[in-house]
Amino acid sequence: MSRTVYVNGDYLPEEEAKVSVFDRGFLFADGVYEVTSVLGGKLIDFDGHARRLARSLAELDMAMPDVDLLEVHRELVTRNGIEDGLVYLQVTRGAADRDFAYPAADTPPTVVLFTQSKPGLADSPMAKTGMKVISIPDERWGRRDIKTVQLLYPSMGKMMAKAAGADDAWMVQDGAVTEGTSNNAYIVKGNTIVTRQLSTDILHGITRAAVLRFAREAQMKVEERPFTLDEVKNADEAFITSASSFVMPVVQMDGEAIGTGAPGPVAARLREIYLEESRKAAV
Ligand code: PMP
Numbered sequence: 001m002s003r004t005v006y007v008n009g010d011y012l013p014e015e016e017a018k019v020s021v022f023d024r025g026f027l028f029a030d031g032v033y034e035v036t037s038v039l040g041g042k043l044i045d046f047d048g049h050a051r052r053l054a055r056s057l058a059e060l061d062m063a064m065p066d067v068d069l070l071e072v073h074r075e076l077v078t079r080n081g082i083e084d085g086l087v088y089l090q091v092t093r094g095a096a097d098r099d100f101a102y103p104a105a106d107t108p109p110t111v112v113l114f115t116q117s118k119p120g121l122a123d124s125p126m127a128k129t130g131m132k133v134i135s136i137p138d139e140r141w142g143r144r145d146i147k148t149v150q151l152l153y154p155s156m157g158k159m160m161a162k163a164a165g166a167d168d169a170w171m172v173q174d175g176a177v178t179e180g181t182s183n184n185a186y187i188v189k190g191n192t193i194v195t196r197q198l199s200t201d202i203l204h205g206i207t208r209a210a211v212l213r214f215a216r217e218a219q220m221k222v223e224e225r226p227f228t229l230d231e232v233k234n235a236d237e238a239f240i241t242s243a244s245s246f247v248m249p250v251v252q253m254d255g256e257a258i259g260t261g262a263p264g265p266v267a268a269r270l271r272e273i274y275l276e277e278s279r280k281a282a283v
Contacts, residue, residue, distance in 0.1 A: 004079040005114040006072050011079065014114070025092030028100075029079055029150035031110070032056040033090040036073065037243050038082050038115075039122055039275075042282035043073055043196045045243065048206035049089075055092065056147045061102070065091055065111045070283070076115050080240050084121040086244055090149060122246065126209075130251030130263040131167040135229055136160055138171035138178045145200045154181035168240070170253070172202065178225030183242035184208040185250075187227055187235035187258075188266045194231070197224040207274070209239040214273045220266070229253065237264030246278075247271035 007017045025031035034053050037044040054064055073087050086201050092110040096103030140153045157169040158181050170185050171178045178196060184205040186195040193215055198204050215222050232238060236259045238250040247270045249263035 004076065005112065006076060006112060007112050008108070009067075011075065014270055017112075018094060019110055019112065020095035022095040022097065023092055024094060024096065024103075025090065025110060025149055027098055028093075029148060030060075030102075031090055031092030032060065032062075032147050033088065033148045033149050034147065035243050036086060036087045036089070037121065037246075038077055038085050039279055039282060041077060041083055042279075043070075043077070043087070043268070044278045044282050045206045045210060046073065048071060048209065049196035049243070052204065052206060053089070053091070055059050059143070060148075061105075061145045062091070062093055062109065063105070065109050067111055072113055076113055077124060080115045080117065080134075082115050082117055083119065085116050085118040086121075087113060087115050092149070105231075118244075121244070124248070125246075126167070126248060127268075128263065128270060130249040132165070132252040133168050133170050133180070133238075133250050134161050134164045134166045134254050135172050135177075135232075136169045138173040140171070142177070143200055145198075145204055147203060157181040166252070170232070172229060174226075175228055177229065177232065178202050180240050180242075182250075183240035183245060186239050186241070187232055188239075188264060189231070189235050192221040192223055193266065194223045194225065194227050196226050205241055205243075207243055207246065210278065211241050211247060211270055211274055213271060215276060218269070218273065232258065235259060237266050239264075239267035239270070241274075247274050 002013045004011050005014050005017045034049040036049045090112045094107040094109045161169045177185050179202045232253045238258045240248050249267040
């Protein structure tokens with residue numbers, strides 16, 4: 001069945017939704033995006049995603065589009081009957097004759113939103129089995145805190161993982177893990193959760209912020225610092241967070257078991273708390 005998507009003020013069947021070949025998102029990856037999960041027909045962590053969108057746009061000297069984004073998200077969820085899934089939002093600097101320099105500031109942005117239905121999103125079997133990751137060098141640009149649509153290296157990383165029989169890749173810079181291709185990365189040693197501190201080296205995950213808050217509220221110890229691949233291999237547990245995977249255990253790195261080789265109790269507990277609390281706060 002054809003979805004209804006949103007393009008620059010219009011709700012259209014997906015076959016009729018069009019963007020210019022001169023769009024700077026297409027030509028320069030000059031755009032930013034957000035992905036918000038939907039559980040039980042409601043948006044998870046919407047405010048966090050809206051705030052990060054504003055920050056990404058500001059970092060690129062782009063204006064916040066004059067659109068009620070919450071209303072568009074809700075309208076698409078309703079029109080497409082999304083129970084569990086996600087809403088993808090993209091804002092680009094709009095269409096202009098091809099030139100590296102930005103076009104005039106009053107060039108209208110391109111605003112696109114669409115839904116993806118993922119029934120049972122919160123009941124992924126992987127939460128029970130855990131995922132396998134490989135390590136790859138982090139060869140992305142230096143402003144990973146801006147959520148741009150320039151995702152080629154993460155795509156290459158997923159393909160490298162697939163070729164190695166793994167589920168994802170963790171990227172390594174100067175001997176320490178930055179993050180996963182589309183998620184933040186954590187290890188657990190003793191009763192301490194370790195994850196890289198916020199900087200321009202990683203995306204400031206919305207799920208990360210919520211999970212660290214819940215962990216501290218539950219009296220778990222959190223250290224925000226870089227960690228090495230040796231620490232991953234010697235960890236008791238590892239996991240990732242992202243809007244679409246919530247909290248997902250990682251049980252293998254480069255073919256070696258992490259901890260017992262099975263999902264650990266800290267990841268399981270954090271997943272439970274995150275899902276419970278974020279469902280309660282969903283809008
Ligand atoms: N890091 C990267 C590189 C990502 O692409 C994502 C997901 N978009 C994340 C972390 C997780 O961020 P969030 O929890 O906001 O989905």
